[in-house]
Amino acid sequence: MHKRYQHQDFEGKWQQVWADQKIYDVGERDETKEKEYVLVEWPYPSGNLHVGHWYAFGVPDIYVRFKRMSGKQVLYPMGFDAFGLPAENAAIKRNINPKDWTESNIAYMKQQLLSMGNAFSWDKTTASIDEDYYRWTQWMFTEFFKHDLAFRGVATVNWDPIDNTVIANEQVLADGTSERSGAVVIKKELPQWMLKITNFANELIDDLDSLDWPHFIKEGQRQWIGRSKGAELSFTLSSGDRVAVFTTRIDTLFGVTYLVLAPEHPLIPTLTIINHDEVTTYIATAAQKAEQDRLDATKEKTGVRLEGVTATNPISGEVIPVFVADYVIGSYGTGAVMAVPAHDARDYEFARKFELPIIQVISGTDELPYSGPGQLTNSGSLNGLSIEEATPRIIEKVGANVTETFRLRDWSIGRQRYWGVPIPIVYDPSGQAHPVPLEHLPWRLPTDVDFTPTGEAPLAKSVELKERTERIFGAGWTPEVETMDTFVDSSWYFLRYIDNKNDEIFSSLEKQRQWMPVDTYFGGAEHTTMHVLYSRFWQKALHKLELAVHNEPYLRRFNRGLVLGTDGNKMSKSKGNVIDPDEQVKLVGADTVKMYLAFMGPYTETTTYPWDMGGIAGIRRFLERVNGLVDHIIDTEPRSSTEQLHRAIAKVCNDFNHCKFNTAISALMIYVNHVEKAGLSKASYETFLTILAPLAPHLTEELWATLGHTASIHLESFPEADETYLKADTVTIGVQINGKLRGQLTLPSEADEATARAHLAESEELKGRLERLTITKIIYVPGKILNIIGTEI
RNA sequence: GCCGAAGUGGCGGAAUGGUAGACGCGUGCGACUCAAAAUCGCAUAUCGCAAGGUGUGAGGGUUCGAGUCCCUCCUUCGGCACCA
Numbered sequence: 082m083h084k085r086y087q088h089q090d091f092e093g094k095w096q097q098v099w100a101d102q103k104i105y106d107v108g109e110r111d112e113t114k115e116k117e118y119v120l121v122e123w124p125y126p127s128g129n130l131h132v133g134h135w136y137a138f139g140v141p142d143i144y145v146r147f148k149r150m151s152g153k154q155v156l157y158p159m160g161f162d163a164f165g166l167p168a169e170n171a172a173i174k175r176n177i178n179p180k181d182w183t184e185s186n187i188a189y190m191k192q193q194l195l196s197m198g199n200a201f202s203w204d205k206t207t208a209s210i211d212e213d214y215y216r217w218t219q220w221m222f223t224e225f226f227k228h229d230l231a232f233r234g235v236a237t238v239n240w241d242p243i244d245n246t247v248i249a250n251e252q253v254l255a256d257g258t259s260e261r262s263g264a265v266v267i268k269k270e271l272p273q274w275m276l277k278i279t280n281f282a283n284e285l286i287d288d289l290d291s292l293d294w295p296h297f298i299k300e301g302q303r304q305w306i307g308r309s310k311g312a313e314l315s316f317t318l319s320s321g322d323r324v325a326v327f328t329t330r331i332d333t334l335f336g337v338t339y340l341v342l343a344p345e346h347p348l349i350p351t352l353t354i355i356n357h358d359e360v361t362t363y364i365a366t367a368a369q370k371a372e373q374d375r376l377d378a379t380k381e382k383t384g385v386r387l388e389g390v391t392a393t394n395p396i397s398g399e400v401i402p403v404f405v406a407d408y409v410i411g412s413y414g415t416g417a418v419m420a421v422p423a424h425d426a427r428d429y430e431f432a433r434k435f436e437l438p439i440i441q442v443i444s445g446t447d448e449l450p451y452s453g454p455g456q457l458t459n460s461g462s463l464n465g466l467s468i469e470e471a472t473p474r475i476i477e478k479v480g481a482n483v484t485e486t487f488r489l490r491d492w493s494i495g496r497q498r499y500w501g502v503p504i505p506i507v508y509d510p511s512g513q514a515h516p517v518p519l520e521h522l523p524w525r526l527p528t529d530v531d532f533t534p535t536g537e538a539p540l541a542k543s544v545e546l547k548e549r550t551e552r553i554f555g556a557g558w559t560p561e562v563e564t565m566d567t568f569v570d571s572s573w574y575f576l577r578y579i580d581n582k583n584d585e586i587f588s589s590l591e592k593q594r595q596w597m598p599v600d601t602y603f604g605g606a607e608h609t610t611m612h613v614l615y616s617r618f619w620q621k622a623l624h625k626l627e628l629a630v631h632n633e634p635y636l637r638r639f640n641r642g643l644v645l646g647t648d649g650n651k652m653s654k655s656k657g658n659v660i661d662p663d664e665q666v667k668l669v670g671a672d673t674v675k676m677y678l679a680f681m682g683p684y685t686e687t688t689t690y691p692w693d694m695g696g697i698a699g700i701r702r703f704l705e706r707v708n709g710l711v712d713h714i715i716d717t718e719p720r721s722s723t724e725q726l727h728r729a730i731a732k733v734c735n736d737f738n739h740c741k742f743n744t745a746i747s748a749l750m751i752y753v754n755h756v757e758k759a760g761l762s763k764a765s766y767e768t769f770l771t772i773l774a775p776l777a778p779h780l781t782e783e784l785w786a787t788l789g790h791t792a793s794i795h796l797e798s799f800p801e802a803d804e805t806y807l808k809a810d811t812v813t814i815g816v817q818i819n820g821k822l823r824g825q826l827t828l829p830s831e832a833d834e835a836t837a838r839a840h841l842a843e844s845e846e847l848k849g850r851l852e853r854l855t856i857t858k859i860i861y862v863p864g865k866i867l868n869i870i871g872t873e874i
Numbered sequence: 875g876c877c878g879a880a881g882u883g884g885c886g887g888a889a890u891g892g893u894a895g896a897c898g899c900g901u902g903c904g905a906c907u908c909a910a911a912a913u914c915g916c917a918u919a920u921c922g923c924a925a926g927g928u929g930u931g932a933g934g935g936u937u938c939g940a941g942u943c944c945c946u947c948c949u950u951c952g953g954c955a956c957c958a
Contacts, residue, residue, distance in 0.1 A: 297953095301952095303877090304876085304953080305954075309958085407956090408958095427958075428958080486957075487957090606953090687879070689951085693886065743886090743897085744889095746897075747896065748897085820937090862939095864892095865892045869938090
């Protein structure tokens with residue numbers, strides 16, 4: 082008789098044993114085995130594990146354990162992305178140091194993570210706040226600086242005019258106000274530390290082709306980078322200046338009826354403009370314009386004509402007016418646009434408002450604006466040509482350059498915050514920036530800082546930082562006072578895991594050759610563009626500087642879904658629908674919680690799953706039955722049980738490989754349903770425990786030990802299905818008449834068509850129908866279907 | 875508006891172009907019990923007494939055969955959003 086399933090009696094015990102025996106540590110690379118690097122996004126140590134963490138780390142753990150048992154050397158590291166605003170806010174609120182707060186959270190969270198019973202490679206852990214981590218973050222930044230990949234540029238930032246500080250996009254609320262002060266956020270041009278991600282724009286798109294990622298993630302990145310192929314050409318102004326414009330539709334050049342410059346366009350201040358005051362006022366208003374208005378694409382277009390300035394259409398020689406309007410973006414393309422109101426919705430709207438001529442130059446419809454295919458018209462000698470034919474001719478005629486433009490901007494990484502990696506730059510007395518040399522790294526975050534927000538960068542108030550700079554570099558030298566965006570920290574953590582104790586370099590080429598690239602990266606959909614793109618850039622930049630072996634960090638990427646509350650809403654304290662995983666674990670055990678999350682639905686779908694109390698009870702019920710399975714052991718099991726076992730092995734193995742944990746679990750349920758009735762041998766019982774082990778590591782370990790085993794079940798090999806048991810003697814197939822299902826037929830599994838016909842002739846079920854049928858054709862797909870085509874009498 | 879994903883029972887979801895609804899939840903009936911819970915057994919897409927129909931968002935198409943492939947449309951979700 083079996084013991085009751087008391088998860089609380091053994092889950093903690095086994096977690097302790099695994100930790101003591103370090104059975105999940107990977108140690109050095111073992112070249113006799115294939116490697117598998119499984120990565121999950123390292124968490125922010127908020128101090129409390131929620132269901133999302135379980136979903137993010139617990140379900141991939143199934144895959145990890147399966148691969149490990151299948152003979153791979155699996156690296157499944159865990160660490161902490163521990164810089165960031167929440168620590169600063171918590172510290173301000175509780176009047177404690179962000180470092181202490183963060184470190185105590187990490188310690189607590191490690192304990193919680195252990196309670197999940199995951200097979201983490203704890204010997205490879207790291208955290209972004211460790212000095213031997215951020216030292217290298219800083220060093221790589223200085224290398225980028227030396228190679229012009231990090232630079233001081235000008236970026237448009239979100240400016241909070243009440244707090245007088247730069248705020249992040251995420252802190253701008255949907256209505257365009259600041260999350261912090263409630264002020265209406267404005268755009269401001271400020272000098273910023275930037276990373277030259279745009280240098281890699283083409284590679285970041287083109288190299289996606291080599292990756293085994295879902296289509297939608299690749300498309301998301303492509304769209305984010307936003308490559309447009311087109312042409313750049315110049316218009317000559319009445320002042321003699323030339324204005325470059327970028328267009329994807331140079332074929333519509335004859336339809337240009339005006340030119341538009343962005344308010345930020347550098348040429349404007351140099352021009353002699355009759356209505357100078359009006360233009361200046363407009364530009365000032367546009368610059369101060371609230372984020373609120375800019376967000377609203379449906380708002381009416383505004384602009385001012387530059388009186389006294391005209392431009393000449395390079396192909397028609399026509400003289401056209403020039404406008405300044407904020408619907409043209411200064412930082413995209415050349416910051417100037419040739420307006421073709423007949424074939425562009427925005428230009429059309431603007432032209433209607435300012436009563437400008439609209440000349441249709443592509444035929445196809447009378448409905449304007451029109452952007453579909455057609456022939457050129459009103460285009461001089463080019464009339465009648467298709468868009469494709471006309472494009473190269475016009476390019477040649479006006480001497481345009483075929484070019485590409487990107488939506489992607491350089492990455493602005495400076496933050497006026499305390500709790501981050503100090504940007505390792507010092508300025509000499511003339512204001513020239515110099516990288517802090519490696520011997521002085523880590524360039525430590527000073528502690529003598531009041532980080533209460535005032536609008537000034539907190540590090541500017543540090544006496545220690547100022548004195549340190551002067552002591553090391555000389556009198557009059559000053560430190561950079563900004564810290565780095567935390568996305569920088571997480572752009573290379575997977576490289577540190579594999580060589581986390583190296584003092585010489587952030588990650589040796591040797592270790593990279595051994596472990597990189599990441600084979601499977603499980604993560605959240607919210608990181609599709611930002612983090613995944615930034616870290617791809619970082620990898621490419623390192624590769625270019627010959628500091629990284631590989632050009633791409635992640636071979637395979639999966640985005641998981643989102644677990645909702647029982648009411649179908651996103652879990653939130655205010656809705657009171659938060660499921661506390663600790664409570665659930667206490668109630669039903671870690672194995673049940675993990676298996677329930679895996680059973681809810683396919684893991685690699687980016688969708689939502691409401692938490693179902695009945696569903697988790699069902700999983701617990703299943704594990705109770707597994708616990709009692711020992712009572713069904715018999716000396717000689719029937720062949721059906723052996724067949725079912727091997728079918729389950731084959732199915733589970735295949736499903737695990739494809740991360741389809743839900744159907745793998747269902748296969749195991751089918752097996753248990755069968756052997757509870759038919760009985761199973763002791764050998765089969767042991768085999769079953771090994772295939773269940775990745776899903777229920779604690780229970781299977783306990784049952785394994787009960788059988789007298791002294792070594793862990795997790796060191797066993799994953800069984801292989803025996804082909805001879807996968808084939809049944811007979812097979813039941815469907816019989817269709819004219820494509821409609823009309824009955825069934827049980828045949829020997831290797832039956833040929835003649836045999837199938839012979840069985841059909843004897844079928845009582847189908848007799849009546851067949852008598853009324855003149856058969857013209859029979860389609861027989863062995864093991865699948867018999868379709869009889871004919872005419873009914 | 876553009877890009878992407880998805881629409882299957884009361885619910886979560888299964889289904890290499892080949893018997894739609896596996897598995898689980900829920901529900902109903904039964905067994906056990908003084909009773910309830912737990913557990914076990916049976917049933918459970920839908921219309922129909924039945925024979926037999928009808929069914930995977932809608933409508934077309936390809937095919938011997940379509941949830942699956944193609945076209946048009948609708949709805950929901952996610953991302954981007956004046957990017958020339």
